[in-house]
Amino acid sequence: xxxxxxxxxxxxxxxxxxxxxxAAVPPLQACAPAARPTPTPAAVPTSQVVQTGVLRAPEPNxxxxxxxxxxxxxxxxxxxxxxxxxxxxxxxMYNNLVRWNLADGLRSIIPxxxxxxxxxxxxxxxxxxxxxGVKFHDGTPFSAEDVVATFRQIIWPPQGIVSPNRELFAxxxxxxxxxxxxxxxxLKEPRAYFLELLADPSSVIYSxxxxxxxxxxxRRVIAPGSGAFIFKEHKQAERWVFERNPNYWDxxxxxxxxxEWLHVPAWSDRGTAVLTGQADLSWNVSRETWEEGQRRKDIxxxxxxxxxxxxxVLFNTRKKPFDDPRVRRAIHLAVSRxxxxxxxxxxxxxxxxxxIPYGDKFATPPEQIARLPGYRPDKSEDIATAxxxxxxxxxxxxxxxxxxxxxxxxxxxEIMAPAFQDxxxxxxxxxxxxxxxxxxxxxxxxxKGNFDIVLDTPGHILSDISPLANTYWKTGGSRNWGGYxxxxxxxxxxxYDTETDEQKRKQLAxxxxxxxxxxxxxxxxxxxxxxxxxxxxxxxxALDKRAFAQWGRIETVWLDK
Amino acid sequence: xxxxxxxxxLAAVPTIIGxxxxxxxxxxxxxxxxxxxxxxxxxxxxxxxxxxLRRARAxxxxxxxxxxxxxxxxxxxxxxxxxxxxxxxxxxRDVILRRAPITAQIAxxxxxxxxxxxxxxxxxxxxxxxxxxxxILRGGVTIFMAVPSFWIGLTFVLISVLxxxxxxxxxxxxxxDNPWLNLQITIGPALALGLSLGAVTARMVRxxxxxxxxxxxxxxxxxxxxxxxxxxxxxxxxxxxxxxVTLSGLAFxxxxxxxxxxxxxFGVPGLGLALVQALNExxxxxxxxxxxxxxxxxxAVNLLxxxxxxxxxxxxxxx
Numbered sequence: 001x002x003x004x005x006x007x008x009x010x011x012x013x014x015x016x017x018x019x020x021x022x023a024a025v026p027p028l029q030a031c032a033p034a035a036r037p038t039p040t041p042a043a044v045p046t047s048q049v050v051q052t053g054v055l056r057a058p059e060p061n062x063x064x065x066x067x068x069x070x071x072x073x074x075x076x077x078x079x080x081x082x083x084x085x086x087x088x089x090x091x092x093m094y095n096n097l098v099r100w101n102l103a104d105g106l107r108s109i110i111p112x113x114x115x116x117x118x119x120x121x122x123x124x125x126x127x128x129x130x131x132x133g134v135k136f137h138d139g140t141p142f143s144a145e146d147v148v149a150t151f152r153q154i155i156w157p158p159q160g161i162v163s164p165n166r167e168l169f170a171x172x173x174x175x176x177x178x179x180x181x182x183x184x185x186x187l188k189e190p191r192a193y194f195l196e197l198l199a200d201p202s203s204v205i206y207s208x209x210x211x212x213x214x215x216x217x218x219r220r221v222i223a224p225g226s227g228a229f230i231f232k233e234h235k236q237a238e239r240w241v242f243e244r245n246p247n248y249w250d251x252x253x254x255x256x257x258x259x260e261w262l263h264v265p266a267w268s269d270r271g272t273a274v275l276t277g278q279a280d281l282s283w284n285v286s287r288e289t290w291e292e293g294q295r296r297k298d299i300x301x302x303x304x305x306x307x308x309x310x311x312x313v314l315f316n317t318r319k320k321p322f323d324d325p326r327v328r329r330a331i332h333l334a335v336s337r338x339x340x341x342x343x344x345x346x347x348x349x350x351x352x353x354x355x356i357p358y359g360d361k362f363a364t365p366p367e368q369i370a371r372l373p374g375y376r377p378d379k380s381e382d383i384a385t386a387x388x389x390x391x392x393x394x395x396x397x398x399x400x401x402x403x404x405x406x407x408x409x410x411x412x413x414e415i416m417a418p419a420f421q422d423x424x425x426x427x428x429x430x431x432x433x434x435x436x437x438x439x440x441x442x443x444x445x446x447x448k449g450n451f452d453i454v455l456d457t458p459g460h461i462l463s464d465i466s467p468l469a470n471t472y473w474k475t476g477g478s479r480n481w482g483g484y485x486x487x488x489x490x491x492x493x494x495x496y497d498t499e500t501d502e503q504k505r506k507q508l509a510x511x512x513x514x515x516x517x518x519x520x521x522x523x524x525x526x527x528x529x530x531x532x533x534x535x536x537x538x539x540x541x542a543l544d545k546r547a548f549a550q551w552g553r554i555e556t557v558w559l560d561k
Numbered sequence: 562x563x564x565x566x567x568x569x570x571l572a573a574v575p576t577i578i579g580x581x582x583x584x585x586x587x588x589x590x591x592x593x594x595x596x597x598x599x600x601x602x603x604x605x606x607x608x609x610x611x612x613x614l615r616r617a618r619a620x621x622x623x624x625x626x627x628x629x630x631x632x633x634x635x636x637x638x639x640x641x642x643x644x645x646x647x648x649x650x651x652x653x654r655d656v657i658l659r660r661a662p663i664t665a666q667i668a669x670x671x672x673x674x675x676x677x678x679x680x681x682x683x684x685x686x687x688x689x690x691x692x693x694x695x696x697i698l699r700g701g702v703t704i705f706m707a708v709p710s711f712w713i714g715l716t717f718v719l720i721s722v723l724x725x726x727x728x729x730x731x732x733x734x735x736x737x738d739n740p741w742l743n744l745q746i747t748i749g750p751a752l753a754l755g756l757s758l759g760a761v762t763a764r765m766v767r768x769x770x771x772x773x774x775x776x777x778x779x780x781x782x783x784x785x786x787x788x789x790x791x792x793x794x795x796x797x798x799x800x801x802x803x804x805x806v807t808l809s810g811l812a813f814x815x816x817x818x819x820x821x822x823x824x825x826x827f828g829v830p831g832l833g834l835a836l837v838q839a840l841n842e843x844x845x846x847x848x849x850x851x852x853x854x855x856x857x858x859x860x861a862v863n864l865l866x867x868x869x870x871x872x873x874x875x876x877x878x879x880x
Contacts, residue, residue: 071731075838078650160616220650235659236651237838238830239732262731265838269731269828272718276728292723299726 055110055556057255057540058103062558067258071270071279075237075263078219082154084164087201088551089240089261094204094225097128097147098195102556105545109199113142113226123190123500130181134249136207137224144177149208151175153216161216165202167478168467189498192505193464200461201552228254228555237263255540255558274300274533281534283551287346290531301536304349304529305549306359309459311350312522313420316452318483325519326393332520333374334386334427335420340525343419347411349529355513357527359548360463362509374517383427390428398429405451407439417455446481463548465509469493473521484521537561569867573860580856585631588845621647634849644846653850656835662735664831667750668816672809674755675762680805683766684798690771705760714753714826733830750823758812765808770801810866814859
């Protein structure tokens with residue numbers, strides 16, 4: 001396939017557009033008209049579990065060889081994935097027990113180091129039968145002991161080891177090696193998304209030997225994995241290089257010989273890198289370069305993928321007036337999500353969503369959301385109801401002196417926070433005072449309760465509502481710093497957590513979302529999209545039909561050139 | 562002359578000490594520290610407890626009194642140990658050694674480009690004073706003096722991407738490894754910086770040349786029948802260039818500072834981009850040592866300019 005670069009003639013319009021793009025400053029961007037394509041949510045995954053699946057490229061006869069160059073914005077402070085190191089680059093050296101299937105766009109979970117597994121009738125015991133003959137890159141044979149050591153580090157870390165995913169696995173009672181190639185997880189109570197947790201790129205398997213040799217702390221060690229790629233070179237904040245593992249347990253994979261992960265911090269630089277062929281793929285590029293990519297179908301492809309991070313204004317429900325659900329509901333109804341999304345469109349692509357992001361099977365369909373009070377575009381009825389609610393709460397004349405905390409990063413402090421402030425003032429006569437703080441200190445300020453409302457970007461690694469709800473909205477949740485408490489919500493969440501029947505779970509998820517609409521802990525602006533772009537010759541990843549934005553391993557990638 | 566050199570070198574010492582104190586205090590006064598930044602990694606999914614934060618700060622020596630931290634830093638610097646990055650654990654010396662050649666090359670190329678652009682433009686403008694050509698050149702000079710280098714850089718990048726579907730490579734390639742690739746990386750930033758400096762140079766050359774053109778010795782040269790070309794080359798050009806040498810020397814230090822924004826605009830992995838990233842990550846050791854490096858270069862260049870004055874003008878030397 002030809003990949004020659006067509007040169008477009010220099011037109012006056014092109015130059016003017018270039019100059020306009022360069023000169024645009026955030027306050028102007030906030031006022032930009034909404035002449036953009038409407039985001040279309042991707043189809044939801046089926047969460048199908050395929051016990052006999054084998055990972056292969058979706059296309060027939062993939063070509064072998066070549067180097068894939070990926071532009072990536074994420075850096076990592078250390079190399080221990082279980083202690084929170086960024087997985088985007090590191091995960092390629094490792095395997096999980098199970099994994100999302102790349103070939104069907106992450107719509108099913110298939111075997112990885114576990115060849116197959118059994119789940120007990122009460123969904124409390126998961127028994128995994130492991131592959132024989134797998135070796136780590138340093139030659140150490142893989143066994144059930146490695147799985148046990150890995151999950152002990154995650155779930156019950158020793159003193160001094162910080163495991164950010166510990167809370168996610170709190171339902172696990174025991175992890176045992178039954179024999180050399182069998183491992184058993186016993187749960188205290190069932191979790192429907194347990195396999196999804198194991199398939200996440202952060203649940204990679206380390207070797208027991210490496211963990212023991214380093215006192216369970218791999219922050220300064222690039223630990224050998226069992227994955228399809230071997231670590232070759234790392235230049236800090238510049239690039240990572242991986243080479244094909246010639247002894248990979250699946251002899252068919254990987255198809256390419258080498259991967260270079262180039263650190264490109266700016267979103268627009270990542271976009272231009274793919275557009276100009278300096279990189280072959282980027283998971284998330286800037287909106288402008290993404291739109292240029294949409295026009296350049298001859299060289300690149302783009303997609304919009306639901307992400308599990310949201311923009312939201314969190315209420316401090318321990319303080320007046322936000323201790324009153326009527327005030328929170330009034331804001332939920334009156335402030336226009338469509339206008340906020342439009343104001344922010346040059347920065348990040350936010351979806352009109354409810355409390356479950358698109359990409360999850362229980363997400364409310366967009367056409368249904370667009371009819372709901374608070375979410376519908378026509379605000380006249382919602383604003384009237386909101387003003388009535390405020391009056392009932394004793395704030396008929398509005399509210400003064402609200403402390404509105406925001407991170408100092410320009411898109412938050414200079415676009416989203418002022419846009420929200422303006423909406424509150426215009427629709428409900430609520431006057432806020434924006435106070436900015438360093439992004440790193442935003443959590444500390446919230447923990448101390450030093451805010452009335454705060455603009456934040458909460459999110460989770462899973463689309464399922466349970467982890468987010470347990471962390472942020474359950475009474476006493478570890479990041480429920482606004483003190484939100486709703487007994488009905490807690491009760492339904494408890495039922496949802498332990499329910500395994502899909503129909504019942506769907507009903508409970510709907511109830512949870514309805515409750516959050518009625519008694520909102522946040523003003524949810526919406527979950528975001530990621531904007532991947534890739535050269536036309538990048539195959540094997542089914543990126544055009546991917547269900548959600550999870551940027552993990554890519555051993556089925558091949559280059560059609 | 563030796564006394565003059567010694568006095569200028571000694572005068573540079575308090576400047577450098579002042580720089581170290583300023584940057585050290587600035588880092589401590591700003592909210593947030595490297596531990597807070599590292600702890601917030603993961604966009605809300607990764608938080609350390611207060612006790613874990615305290616222990617992390619203690620292990621990095623951030624809980625010690627400021628004067629102790631400052632003296633330890635100074636002691637390390639004097640021993641040639643620039644420490645390691647808080648955020649990445651990489652020796653800062655390695656970062657500087659890997660990235661400095663690119664930044665220095667860009668600054669050097671920018672100075673050369675500023676001469677190639679500024680000197681002929683300034684000279685033509687002076688020789689054709691108050692003609693249409695002079696007005697056009699002066700207009701161009703004013704525009705490039707007013708427009709910041711990073712804006713010029715961003716415009717280059719956008720036009721090259723949108724029109725020519727091209728952008729410079731993203732990795733570090735040294736000139737001695739692959740000159741062609743290296744020039745692709747460095748020419749854009751050098752041109753963006755060189756155009757701004759070239760405009761300043763042109764203005765300087767023009768006013769300097771106009772001054773020289775009115776000197777008695779130029780009138781004498783013309784009166785004795787020298788051809789105009791020789792008058793310009795032998796008498797006007799050489800004398801008008803003296804202030805340009807001084808300007809370029811001082812500008813070299815400024816270019817290193819200016820490269821921060823331009824490297825960011827082009828995505829060139831030089832020292833400037835490393836400094837921007839270190840600022841974002843509150844990587845104190847990295848910021849302190851890189852600002853110290855910039856300060857040292859700037860002071861050294863100023864010193865050289867001072868010394869060149871002494872060399873060029875005996876009146877200063879003998880003061």
